[in-house]
Amino acid sequence: MTSTVPRPRPRPAHTQGSTRCAYTPNGTELVTVGSNNTIRVYKTGFDGEPANIDECQEQNVAVSAANDFFVAGSEDGTVSLYSLSSNAFDRFLLRCSLPVRDVALSPDCKWCAVASDELTVKVVNVEDNTNLKTLREHNKPTKHLSYHPKGDILALSCTDGTIYVYSLTADQPELIRKVDGVIGALDTDAEASSKVVWHPDGRAFAVATPTRDVRVVSKNDWEQQRSFSNGHEGDVTALAWSPNGAMLATAGKDKKILIWATKDQSIIARHDYANVMDLAWHPTKNLLSFTTSDGEVYICPDFVSDQFASWLKLPRQPAPFIHDPLTEISANARRPVIANGFKPQAPRNGRHGTPDSIADLLDDDMDGGDLDDFVVDDDGAGYTTGQKRPAADDEIYGGHASKRANILEPEYHESFQPGSTPWRGNRKYLCLNLIGFVWTVDQDSHNTVTVEFYDHHEHRDFHFTDTFLYDKACLNNKGALFSCPPKDDLPATIFYRPHETWTNRSDWRTQLPKGEAVLAMSLSDSFITVTTTANYVRVYTLFGIPYRVYRPKSAPMVTCASYKDYVLTMGNGALGADGTTKLLYTIHNIKTDEVCQNEDVVALPEGESIKSVFFSDAGDPCIYDSTGTLLTLLHWRRPGRAYWAPLLDTKLLTRLAGGKRQENYFPIAVADNKFHCIILKGGDQYPYFPRPLLSEFEFSVPITGPVEPKKRKSKKSRRTDEDDDDLMNQSDHESSGSDFEPEEPEDAETINLTQSFLLKSIFASQLEDQITGRGSHLKRSALARMELEIDKTLLQMLAVECREGEERGMRALELVRLMRDRTGRMVEAAGKVAERYGRGILGEKIREIGERKMMGDDDGEEDDDDGFA
Template identity: 40%
Template sequence: MAGNRLVPRYAHTDGLTRLAYTVDGTFLLTVGSNLVIRKFQVGSDEEPESIDNHQDPITGIAVSKTHFCTCSEDATICIYPINNSSEHTLLARTTLPVRDIAYSIDGDWIAIASDETAVKLVNTKEPTQIHSLRPSKTSNKHVSFSPNEKFLAISSCNGILYFYDNQSRSLLKFLTNTILSVEGDSDLTSKAIWHPSDGTFAVANSENQVAILSTDDWLALYKLTPKENYSSITDIAWSSNGRFLAASFRDKGILIWDTLSKEIVSEHHYSNVVALAWQPFANVLSFTTNQGVLYNCPEVIPFSGSITEADFQKSTQLTNGHKKRVILDEDEEELYRNQNTNENAAAAADITNGEEDFGDFNENALDDPLDLDGDSYMVNEDELEVAKKRKARPIHGHQPVSFEDGARKRRLLQFAVHKPVYAGSTPWQGNRRYLCLNLVGCIWTVQQDDGHNTITVEFHDESNHRKYHFPDDQRFELACLDEEGALFSAPATEQSPGVIYYKPHVDWSRRSEWALMLPMEDESPISIALSSSVVVVCTTSGYVRIYSRTGFPISIYRSKQLPFVACSAYKDLVLIVANGGAAADGTPQLVYTIEDISKNYVYQSNDGLALPPAGELLSIFFSDVGDPYMYDSDGVLLALLHWRTPGQAKWVPVLDTNELERRKSRQESYWPVTVADNQFHCILLKGSARYPYFPRPMFTEFPFRIPCTVMTPDAPTSVPSLEELQLRNVILLTLTEEAIDEGNVSQEQQLQVTKLEANIDKALLQLIQKACTEEKLERVLELTKSLRRTPSILAAQKIALHHSLTQIAEKIGTLLPAA
């Protein structure tokens, strides 16, 4: 079939298209960017019925037994009866474009994923019944209900797959590093596609594979690998019998696997395919392209000795060979009436030709090896029958014994691993990406047609250095940039080892440029860092390799915690983040180490990184004065206090970007760059964008604002604002004083301490004034004790006397130092 061209049906104009069959397979429905719904009669060449209702491109369609539903970028969701499509009901509205919808199995609920951060569940019979699920602070791309009515899967644009209980609406599980992180309007898929009957689901992973996962342990059962050069999966679809799985690839076409043999059984070369749908219980696959063209492919799977037309006429629950279940007969049902067995229906006929599989059960092996007289363990025939039935009924989630499934069992105790974090770097967007972007400048690379890349290094201030570029034959994947030079690294390949390359901006000695190869076999850099003193390389072999700026090796050691996540450097300070096991909820627990290379002294060793619940690390770095900061997936910037004292470090939030006043009126996020001058430098990302693109964007600075109180807009002298101002200056003063305690005090630092103390006392005196006005005497005394300078205490006493609070003024007098 791959060689036969199909007859196109021009259903829509250019743009995103979606399609779905009705449950009985009578109609095929398509939607697209021309605002029209097409209703095709299956098996008929007549012109389809056209339904025009939405005002903007239609982005999704879902079907139940009696109705179908559509969603659009006009932020509306409409329901139509299948047998009378001219009538429609406006089910719900959102404030932003809708990206996907899904019917519950009973047809009573519609799940809605939009550019809003919340997924809405709307009752189709009582639209006023609405549940909001907010899995993260980013928008969501896909939703899907499991056929067993247990789960609702939500694919977030942050690359995390969330699972909610369909009854209690509570979050059950989330999976990281499982799906792609894609924008809401992208044609790539991150949807969980449920198997028709066995409780597994398929997703497209970052390696352009289709992974099949089980809800028993949330691990991958197996992965289906496409042919070479197949990439960018746009849709996935199971056949009705659950045996075959089709995936469409943006540029190459469609591949179909037989999940029994895990082999590709059909291939179709059609570019720009964006949506797939199998005709129910038929060997027919329909698909649409982003040119709005519909194709119907009959006999899409070639028949053979193992594949017949009868295979498509029934639903086969045990198709994949990894979820083999045993059904109980009437006698066993009586024995186990209190146990849940309804999930195992329709499986008994497929088990060993109708006979029960007792595994290694042996009637003659009932005697205990220690039963020397042979009669200490006696059973009668009834007990033997019960034992057989218990042996035949496996524990929930039991897997047949095979090499592949045995390996899967051994992975049950493995937990999710946090993916590496590359500060200042972006993934490929088209044929280009940023390798590094900071306050000095940026490094970006472009893929060329002849197989190599071109790297460009440019600076914000070109009065010091000019932009330059050079060909990249090594395919560098990581880079760092400072005022003196640039550091690059490339992974190991079959032909060459991992490479570290340093290139100065000005080669005054004509020999300052250097490169070295990592000595271990298949050793690749995971994370690199560059400071004014050292070069840090963390590798896949678990080594931390530290070099001087000239490439001279200074130190090497193997990390106690692996794999690495990130590293950063400032002068002689090195900060390394790694996976440290799992938290109580099964999420990755990250740990960090801070070491001074010149002193060979470790300040913090494998201390826990304070991530939010179900959150991820987005960036970690040193500020312009050498204090560690981190930015998490919740949009919170945190500073590390007391990090120079072993065991005393703690992460303190200094800015919650969700509380910014501009965020309340805009749909935007913030891509972290660094902290300088006690301000958060970032790049604004509009809508659902997650990474900056070209041309090089401008930086935006936000001052710190501690999330300690509910702030009052445009009221800098309100009590909450003054409380926040005082706490912010206390945190900054703590960081400055701890740096001074290290020695080498500069005049600028001394002036900074004086300024911060004055700001703290000024805010406290204003709070004391307000407390005196309200006659809150205990609060006045408490605030006065926090004053740092004697003149400020005297000022507080004068404020109390001004309000005729002589008693509290006397108490304040006792706080003054003795003359």
């Protein structure tokens, strides 16, 4: 639509050429610079002549203002500082050898960033210009630069068509990101703009593209978000967000200024102005000013029409995302509720690792109470009136801060779907496991879902057009499961598609009750399990028949996993001493209706969270937490006996020794006694496209730091160890190879043997649990072999202790007591090892243990003192 606001008059300010403008942060003055040797300062609300500063450089091409001073950059390479109290030149701030192209003051106005035709960018301290930082990793001339609203990031738009993002938190600025494929390659003196313009909420920036659109890019993952499209017919020359982010103003070579609605990227006003070079919103008023290449300045009161002027009075509005994380947190944006004076809140310091948690998405200057600033609805104009609802504790205590401070605000664990990732731009993984992966692409009107398998001989890849907008998925060898959230009057839907069928059609779709949404779901060979926002666990057969519906004791629900007939559900339990809810799990045999573990506590360190939960290929529950630790649940088939045992601490991996390599790990599965994951570089928390390769790590119980690399032993030591190996082989002719490492130094050798003993003990416990009550012959045989491997490992550890000397005898004897062999062969071999090293007293005590084992008295207790001469 074309604006009906009266057209403002142009104010001749400078000669023809580059003309720029900037408001002071308090909005009292507008500063303009241009090609002549005069700078003009306009007082807001005063329609008379501006104050002139004649003592200045010519060809000023950039300006940035603070409340009491401003800086201007000139093509002669100088950056000058001017006082607004005296309207006079103060001093030179910096000199460059080539023309200056842009200047920007940091939000605290203590630093000034300077871009020129040089290959580096200078950041100079305003008070002390000898305090200088240099940004040099981009190695290209910079056309524009822009500070993040917090001042910790500086974005450079360079002539090679790349945006370089620097972190300024350290003494030496660090290049943290290169954003390609958004802006075009422009000369530093080109009229078209490639300037990064940060949205006021700090979560994204807008930038003009070569296609004459404006693209929004997320700061969280640097992916492209919504576009302001089909507006200009010429290159975009300037753009600026309104102070609260509710609108975007753009100018182009098509002689148009457009005002866009941020919420839906629609054009709400068109204005005909030619040759516009710069735009500046007043910080608080309905006032837009701009300059042209003709040297003219326009100051436009009431530039936004009455129909939309109220938008400028709204609180800060959210940046336009394709999938805004703020609207997709925890259970489809569950609203906090008041119960007995407690208000559940999003995590502040604990539980920060959960997907899409508010603490990861909001800037540090935005707390949980600012969520009201993001509430928008359709009221005809597209936004609310901006009236902020009173805080719940204000309602209770009438605003008395001392009483509000005593209210405990518990934090609950956010719900998540194992194996999935958040939206990143218009893509996300719905499922990642060892069978394959499912990913979706948002196409605005619909999504496109792709299912790919690792084994193409077993299954064929497929994709389909998704009009339901599925946001969760599960995948196994039998089929693929999908679910979508409720939208408008449409209920949440669950869709199951088997891979193979002997009928014409066996896929099915079912709907949940209106208003009920899926929190998490799992798929096994027997059942489909769905946890919902109504605090129900819904179990279906693979053919869509509702099998069980029950309400778990812990709520809100967090996630679930399943294996054959077993279902593991997790939910928030009672409030702990640290102010967070305890995470509780239940394991239920759906077919027999037997509860194996009932509302037991998930073992988590204080303030940490669950990253993923799944069953291993052997059917044992596993979790991966935000500390980078993989744990498995032992004795879970026996009520009240389950406990979590660590299998791997990724922080202790040898590859991370020395601190030179920084990486994270996205859990996929536990299979073949290995941890399968995706290695993430550069601080990423989730994998992205193209699909990364899977990696695997051997288990390593955290008992010490990374083991040193192996070293060769002396020839004499190797010969002695070979003799010990012969003794162990004599005890069992079936033995072929062992975990004994004769080449390692004693400390590393002891650690590795201890590691092997602990892991094999865990495997033996898992096997023993599987055969309890109805064990098969194969599993009993496997358990016997594993116990034999444990004894052989203990025998190797015994040899190490014997080499250390007589003072280690009691420790050596303890190893013999730990042996599981009931035939006496391993104890006999232990005695021979002691004799080989001349440990006579130790050998006698080992024989005594052997005799007691043969008589059935194998409790390991001694009747006399275990001292040694």
